[in-house]
Amino acid sequence: MSTSHLTPADFQPLQSSVSGQQISRPSLSYWADAWRRLQDNPRAMASMGLIAFLLAFVSVGPYLWQVDPSVQDLDQIGIGPGADRSVTLAPPFQPWLPEQQSTILADNAMGLTLTMPATTQAVRLMWARADGVRYRLYRNLFDPSDTGSFGLPLAELDRSYFEDRLDLQAGTYFYSLVMLDANGAETATAITRTVNVTRVISVAEAVERGLIKTEAEAQLGQELRLAWHPLGTDYLGRDMLARLMYGGQVSLFIGIFAPLAFVLLGVIYGSVAGFLGGATDQAMMRFADFVVALPFLLFMILFKVIFGIGPGESGIWPMLVAMIILLWPAPARLVRGQILQIREEGYVSASRLLGGTTSYVVGRHMLPNTLGVILVTMTFQVPSAIFTEAFLSFIGMGVAPPTPSWGAMCNEGIKSMLTRPHELMFPALLISITVLAFNLLGDGLRDALDARMRGTE
């Protein structure tokens, strides 16, 4: 065979005439793919929007609504949202001298009369008294003829007048006068009078509260507007909106940082145990089993007692530390299981074969492959941490007053649930929305990140 007719030109590579298969789009990394999948999930995107809104509510909110959450508005205690806040300028309170007053008594059965328009300064009542007879006077928020009971008496009297100055709020009161017999028992002779109390304020008080600038520009009978509380006030007259914002800082801080901390601790513990394996792994996991067996809420309370809360402290840190101490084993177990599984994977052996050091294999292959599971666990731990904070504050074992938190606000609100439901409803609603948002986000993340769990819901 002759090879003489070959020239160097024959050894030049051919020009490729056919463009074979080409990757037409940029390759997607795991995270980019997960992000794309998450974006396709409307529920997860909506929940992310909600979480962003809640975070803005507690962080930016206090700058927009600059009301001190601990300042009491004593004129408006426990008012609901959108309550009437008009107030009339009136002369300061004057003592009453009923003996000198001549009043035409009303023509009802007992002559029960208001001697002057009822205001938040005083309600002055007179009636026609039969000689030697004693009376019992009641004040109710609801019509006693509807509820069928007078409740606790305001006073027992052997005279024909009464001045009520006890914690009067603007609104409608039902005053009932009951005649007593010689033995002091109530008789059937009774009369109920509806009294509409108007809110008044003296000029000096109005100046003090900044409603008017100087006494000179005040006119008696002038209508003023009290400070605005968009969501009402609580039982001490503190602004609900401001308290919800500051309370949310506490609740979300614990809800987000506690899972972050104990999941991190669990990841370190679990990956060390899983990587070392053998007897060390067994011993470490047995210890984790013991900690899991501790009744969580009982020990949460015990830890709170052990750490104690000094005067002026809020009790947030003890709660955080107790959660970290008690909750790390669950993520530790999870991560250990993952690491044990991944250790046997082909790509890990391949990486080792190619000379990857331990730290390279762990950092480049093992942890990134568990990160999805870790992230999902963390998201699902947020609602339970928020619940735990709320529960502890609810039974009075959480943050110490006056520090607001949503759970503590529920605890305060539940006491006056029947008359002032807004004090319970707003914090409860915020807790529910937060928990809902994190649960939905967790579902979405699980679907996006974890191929094996996908679609199990």
Added chain:
Amino acid sequence: MLKYFAKRIFLGLVTIWFIASATFFGMHAVPGDPLAGDKAMTAQIRANLEAKYGLDQPLGTQYLIYLGNIAQGDFGISFTQENRRVNDIIREHFPISATLGILAIVFAGLGGVLWGALTALYRNRWPDVVIMFLVILGISVPSFVVAAISQWSLVGLNLATGTAVLPIGGWGTVWHMLVPALVLGLSTMAYLTRLMRSSMLEVVSTDYIRTAKAKGLPATQIFSRHQLRNAILPVVTVLGPAIAGITTGGFVVEIVFAIPGLGRYFVQAIQQLDYTVIMGTTVFYGAFLVFMVILVDLVYGFIDPRVRVEK
């Protein structure tokens, strides 16, 4: 099998020892003094009281005495309620909590299985949508809010009808138990419904269901004999932890509905720093939970023979 459970029980006992020790040393690290109140007025009274409760011994000796007493099932005497033994407190009040808890578990278990099966059967149709919406609500609303709202509605119901249809609090008859048990079981029911739904959906697409269909079995029989029985397994597994959640979740319900259960006493004891009651109830609850989990595993072995083979 027997060996496996002997090992489980041994580990359970070690766990209880761990719980008891953690509680003991935790309580002794608490700042303050159980006799700091107005009880110990003179040094002599104080010395006598310390001797009575064994507080004059070194910590190590106290620990040994404590462990010895627990081994004999003696939790000591209450610090705040004169001459009342912790054992008596547990004996009187735990049955109430347990009754409530069992009823709640029954509600949660039956409800969870029923609703879960229903959602899977009507997948993506309106019963599924409605129930899953309620489930998400049940998971997201804190138990104390549910308790408060249900008590509020009870008040409204009683006012509207003019008679006491159901009592709004207290303890005594079956009627007292219904609403608190329902409230207590609600979040567990929601959780079980979700679990049951996904487990049912998994079972529906298995080969043995296809075989049953191919054989021409009626749908009701496939549902009851094959789907339900297999789908219920994961629900049984989580019942153990669910019991734990329900016994401790009982605190809130007992407080809101004024039920004299052990949870309420525990919270009270914490507030009054009643050392022996706190330690006694914690160890008791811990032991109870540990053995509940073991018991559930045992039951699981009977329901699912595969587990027995594996172990």
